Amino acid sequence: MSPPNHSETVREFSQRLRESGAAALGGLYDLTAARLVRFSTTITRNQQDAEDAVAAVLLKVVESPSILVHATSPWSYLLRMVRNESLVILRKRKRWAIVQSLMDLWTVIPVDELDREELLQAVWRELRALPTEQSEVVVLKIWEEMTFQQIAEVLEIPPPTAASRYRYAMTKLASKLSVEPLEVRHVD
Amino acid sequence: MSIDSSSYRDRMNDDDLSPELGRTAERIRAASSIVQPSEFLRTKILQRARQKEGDTRSDRIVLRAVMALVVCSLLLMFTALKLDAWQDEPVRRATWAGMQERAAEIAAERRIAVDASLCEAYLEWRSDLSQRWRNSNASSSFQP
Numbered sequence: 448m449s450p451p452n453h454s455e456t457v458r459e460f461s462q463r464l465r466e467s468g469a470a471a472l473g474g475l476y477d478l479t480a481a482r483l484v485r486f487s488t489t490i491t492r493n494q495q496d497a498e499d500a501v502a503a504v505l506l507k508v509v510e511s512p513s514i515l516v517h518a519t520s521p522w523s524y525l526l527r528m529v530r531n532e533s534l535v536i537l538r539k540r541k542r543w544a545i546v547q548s549l550m551d552l553w554t555v556i557p558v559d560e561l562d563r564e565e566l567l568q569a570v571w572r573e574l575r576a577l578p579t580e581q582s583e584v585v586v587l588k589i590w591e592e593m594t595f596q597q598i599a600e601v602l603e604i605p606p607p608t609a610a611s612r613y614r615y616a617m618t619k620l621a622s623k624l625s626v627e628p629l630e631v632r633h634v635d
Numbered sequence: 636m637s638i639d640s641s642s643y644r645d646r647m648n649d650d651d652l653s654p655e656l657g658r659t660a661e662r663i664r665a666a667s668s669i670v671q672p673s674e675f676l677r678t679k680i681l682q683r684a685r686q687k688e689g690d691t692r693s694d695r696i697v698l699r700a701v702m703a704l705v706v707c708s709l710l711l712m713f714t715a716l717k718l719d720a721w722q723d724e725p726v727r728r729a730t731w732a733g734m735q736e737r738a739a740e741i742a743a744e745r746r747i748a749v750d751a752s753l754c755e756a757y758l759e760w761r762s763d764l765s766q767r768w769r770n771s772n773a774s775s776s777f778q779p
Contacts, residue, residue, distance in 0.1 A: 468688055469681070469684035469685045469687070469688040470685075472680065472681055472684045473677070473681060476677055476680060476681070477677075480672050480676065480677070480680075481668070481671055481672055484670070484671075484672045484676075485667065485670050488670060494670070494673070498672060498673060498676050501672070501676070501680075502676065502679065502680045502683065505680050505684070506680070506683055506684055506687060509684045509687065509688070510687070510691075566662065566666075567665060567666040567669050568666075568669070570662055570663050570665075570666035571666060571669065571670065574663070585663065589660055589663045589664050589667075590663075590664070590667045617656050617659060617660065618656070620659050620663065621655050621656050621658075621659040624659055624662060
């Protein structure tokens with residue numbers, strides 16, 4: 448779950464990075480990397496590319512942490528940087544084919560979720576089958592708990608466009624994923 | 636599912652979704668943490684960051700060294716120009732070239748050309764003088 452002041456925490460870590468240099472990168476990595484990789488994977492559809500994008504962005508942040516310190520919303524800015532880098536990598540490698548298998552993903556299933564592994568992986572599979580512009584809205588909306596206004600800022604689109612993409616994506620996902628009532632447990 | 640304008644500003648709750656879409660959203664939410672960065676990503680990024688920082692530091696040292704070299708070169712050029720100007724000073728006359736130059740200056744000041752014309756002038760003056768002596772001796776010997 449995204450804490451309400453996540454953006455401020457990112458700013459605080461960026462400030463430390465500015466003061467202490469690369470030695471302080473570990474904190475920012477621990478705070479953001481998993482979520483950035485997750486977001487980037489929905490764009491690149493390949494975890495290796497996503498990790499390359501995240502690495503490139505974090506190295507840029509090390510070079511000039513001030514861009515995050517002075518950003519209005521550092522977390523949104525970081526997401527936008529990762530998105531742009533992911534798109535660059537995607538364009539460079541021309542990997543437009545949708546990967547149906549999850550073999551390239553580094554998945555971790557909590558022990559108490561093992562019985563639902565297939566269900567959880569099905570979500571990823573279907574997310575990757577969506578067009579990028581729809582899957583990224585779903586990720587930002589559901590996993591990053593952003594408003595459509597915030598999503599619009601990250602994706603540089605009007606808020607109504609973000610909302611309609613979300614609607615289309617959710618309708619598709621609902622039809623693809625079996626939607627019988629399940630006891631859903633949160634994985635933190 | 637309906638999306639009104641207020642939902643652009645505020646987070647859309649699962650209550651705003653139909654039960655079917657709400658369940659889908661819950662399922663997606665549950666799958667959020669199954670994809671994790673690979674084991675070595677952290678080490679790789681931190682290592683690269685430190686290496687880059689080291690490279691930047693080395694670049695700064697090289698830049699400073701180059702700047703120091705440029706400043707030294709400028710100082711040397713300045714000194715060389717100063718030395719060049721100093722050669723025009725009287726001290727320069729202590730050298731062989733300086734003495735020759737000074738001799739030429741003196742010759743010019745006295746309007747004497749140190750060459751064959753000086754010898755010719757001298758010889759002319761000597762013959763003129765001897766002629767006068769001869770004339771004066773002759774006139775004195777015919778006196779009563």
